Amino acid sequence: xxxxxxxxxxxxxxxxxxxxxxxxxxxxxxxxxxxxxxxxxxxxxxxxxxxxxxxxxxxxxxxxxxxxxxxxxxxxxxxxxxxxxxxxxxxxxxxxxxxxxxxxxxxxxxxxxxxxxxxxxxxxxxxxxxxxxxxxxxxxxxxxxxxxxxxxxxxxxxxxxxxxxxxxxxxxxxxxxxxxxxxxxxxxxxxxxxxxxxxxxxxxxxxxxxxxxxxxxxxxxxxxxxxxxxxxxxxxxxxxxxxxxxxxxxxxxxxxxxxxxxxxxxxxxxxxxxxxxxxxxxxxxxxxxxxxxxxxx
Amino acid sequence: xxxxxxxxxxxxxxxxxxxxxxxxxxxxxxxxxxxxxxxxxxxxxxxxxxxxxxxxxxxxxxxxxxxxxxxxxxxxxxxxxxxxxxxxxxxxxxxxxxxxxxxxxxxxxxxxxxxxxxxxxxxxxxxxxxxxxxxxxxxxxxxxxxxxxxxxxxxxxxxxxxxxxxxxxxxxxxxxxxxxxxxxxxxxxxxxxxxxxxxxxxxxxxxxxxxxxxxxxxxxxxxxxxxxxxxxxxxxxxxxxxxxxxxxxxxxxxxxxxxxxxxxxxxxxxxxxxxxxxxxxxxxxxxxxxxxxxxxxxxxxxxxxxxxx
Numbered sequence: 069x070x071x072x073x074x075x076x077x078x079x080x081x082x083x084x085x086x087x088x089x090x091x092x093x094x095x096x097x098x099x100x101x102x103x104x105x106x107x108x109x110x111x112x113x114x115x116x117x118x119x120x121x122x123x124x125x126x127x128x129x130x131x132x133x134x135x136x137x138x139x140x141x142x143x144x145x146x147x148x149x150x151x152x153x154x155x156x157x158x159x160x161x162x163x164x165x166x167x168x169x170x171x172x173x174x175x176x177x178x179x180x181x182x183x184x185x186x187x188x189x190x191x192x193x194x195x196x197x198x199x200x201x202x203x204x205x206x207x208x209x210x211x212x213x214x215x216x217x218x219x220x221x222x223x224x225x226x227x228x229x230x231x232x233x234x235x236x237x238x239x240x241x242x243x244x245x246x247x248x249x250x251x252x253x254x255x256x257x258x259x260x261x262x263x264x265x266x267x268x269x270x271x272x273x274x275x276x277x278x279x280x281x282x283x284x285x286x287x288x289x290x291x292x293x294x295x296x297x298x299x300x301x302x303x304x305x306x307x308x309x310x311x312x313x314x315x316x317x318x319x320x321x322x323x324x325x326x327x328x329x330x331x332x333x334x335x336x337x338x339x340x341x342x343x344x345x346x347x348x349x350x351x352x353x354x355x356x357x358x359x360x361x362x363x364x365x
Numbered sequence: 366x367x368x369x370x371x372x373x374x375x376x377x378x379x380x381x382x383x384x385x386x387x388x389x390x391x392x393x394x395x396x397x398x399x400x401x402x403x404x405x406x407x408x409x410x411x412x413x414x415x416x417x418x419x420x421x422x423x424x425x426x427x428x429x430x431x432x433x434x435x436x437x438x439x440x441x442x443x444x445x446x447x448x449x450x451x452x453x454x455x456x457x458x459x460x461x462x463x464x465x466x467x468x469x470x471x472x473x474x475x476x477x478x479x480x481x482x483x484x485x486x487x488x489x490x491x492x493x494x495x496x497x498x499x500x501x502x503x504x505x506x507x508x509x510x511x512x513x514x515x516x517x518x519x520x521x522x523x524x525x526x527x528x529x530x531x532x533x534x535x536x537x538x539x540x541x542x543x544x545x546x547x548x549x550x551x552x553x554x555x556x557x558x559x560x561x562x563x564x565x566x567x568x569x570x571x572x573x574x575x576x577x578x579x580x581x582x583x584x585x586x587x588x589x590x591x592x593x594x595x596x597x598x599x600x601x602x603x604x605x606x607x608x609x610x611x612x613x614x615x616x617x618x619x620x621x622x623x624x625x626x627x628x629x630x631x632x633x634x635x636x637x638x639x640x641x642x643x644x645x646x647x648x649x650x651x652x653x654x655x656x657x658x659x660x661x662x663x664x665x666x667x668x669x670x671x672x673x674x
Contacts, residue, residue: 103517
């Protein structure tokens with residue numbers, strides 16, 4: 069610094085640059101490079117090994133003509149809608165209940181959140197056991213005398229995705245509750261006082277004042293839930309392995325199976341590119357609102 | 366986004382800790398309280414039910430499971446399923462139990478946690494205090510990259526690891542965990558270091574400390590809480606990982622989650638539900654212990670880590 073000669077631009081801050089090499093490599097090689105590579109090879113007919121033999125959009129035509137992929141997409145949509153609606157509603161209601169200055173708040177929060185510490189594999193296996201038709205909930209209710217009781221989601225292909233959603237909600241609502249609770253605690257106490265003075269009933273205060281004020285929290289939560297939905301994989305593998313038949317397949321599993329079992333890399337790349345596309349549809353508008361808006365201010 | 370959630374969480378924790386506040390307490394058995402606590406207790410029981418069923422199932426013998434009800438407590442407590450799950454359960458031809466997966470997971474988690482946190486904390490420090498031209502661009506790419514589905518990047522990483530001869534090894538998996546832990550951890554550390562007083566950094570510069578000197582002697586000792594949050598986040602995240610484990614390791618180096626899934630979902634042999642449940646608890650035990658010990662720090666970690674989705 070005290071030298072009259074300034075070091076060249078490249079070597080300024082050299083230590084910081086050297087220290088950032090892992091970050092730069094990760095960002096450029098893995099994230100940008102890897103993504104570009106996969107998208108590029110999704111236009112080839114790679115089978116066992118990746119080969120640059122371009123076939124245009126053929127992999128995509130084949131993808132959208134494959135029943136298993138269509139079922140995967142349908143499942144993802146159902147699972148996604150259920151996760152979004154129920155985790156937001158349940159998460160918010162639990163947070164609102166915990167926000168009533170209750171006793172044992174920490175105990176309740178610990179109980180609602182602990183499933184989130186467990187892996188999807190553990191979650192899936194526990195719920196596989198609970199929903200076991202012979203020994204689980206159905207078996208127990210039947211043994212109590214109601215012999216026609218029918219609750220067997222994991223072996224019924226038309227409702228199996230709902231069985232998976234039950235496990236997912238058990239695992240994930242605690243997180244949403246925590247985020248919502250943080251949002252509720254961020255609301256100025258005076259708002260509540262003002263509403264109470266005006267005699268507005270509590271549910272109306274929540275619905276028309278508090279929830280609109282929590283818009284940023286809801287958007288953040290929405291992005292978190294949405295990006296989790298697309299990634300759903302382990303839970304299905306553990307709970308049903310995609311069965312019965314292919315009734316509970318999801319896109320992430322389709323990608324994995326085509327890449328590592330079916331040795332049809334091109335299909336796997338095309339499917340993963342579709343997953344990327346669906347995430348971008350959610351992320352880009354959000355990123356635009358979040359970062360684009362900040363620049364304008 | 367996450368700094369908002371993080372600060373909101375920490376401020377609510379503080380608010381919760383302060384003394385009595387709010388309106389005068391009402392009568393304990395008012396209709397409102399009965400409804401409130403009634404609902405909470407019912408929901409809490411629902412959340413605890415799977416854990417309870419896991420534990421009681423793992424303590425029963427198979428005959429009792431076949432005859433009884435999954436919700437009833439064990440008539441005769443046996444720890445045999447636990448022993449069997451730990452040391453005899455079979456995956457394919459190997460019958461040495463989950464202990465192998467456990468030690469694999471330990472050998473994956475420990476270096477991954479250390480490496481990912483070391484890299485990310487230095488990154489965050491460089492981004493907060495030594496910003497160079499283009500640094501923010503890389504950072505934004507890193508954060509956006511956190512939202513890319515892993516499936517998109519799995520195969521290119523297979524190729525990279527194969528080229529450097531680490532495909533299938535634990536080292537390879539450690540690198541993968543460090544890569545995918547980087548976005549969220551870098552964000553976490555960057556935000557933390559940015560919030561530290563600038564004067565501290567300037568004073569150290571004036572005293573002649575360099576990049577590493579300031580990091581090791583000033584930043585590191587002053588940011589222990591955020592390191593604890595990062596450790597909690599990474600230990601649970603890496604222990605619970607399944608996808609990377611199944612893609613980047615071989616059967617003899619499978620982490621615990623992968624081995625557990627193979628044990629429980631194997632099609633051969635008679636299903637031993639008690640052993641399966643004992644194995645499931647064993648796999649969930651490490652993150653559960655971390656969770657119950659860390660308490661509020663875990664909440665801080667997930668508020669930050671939630672970005673990862």
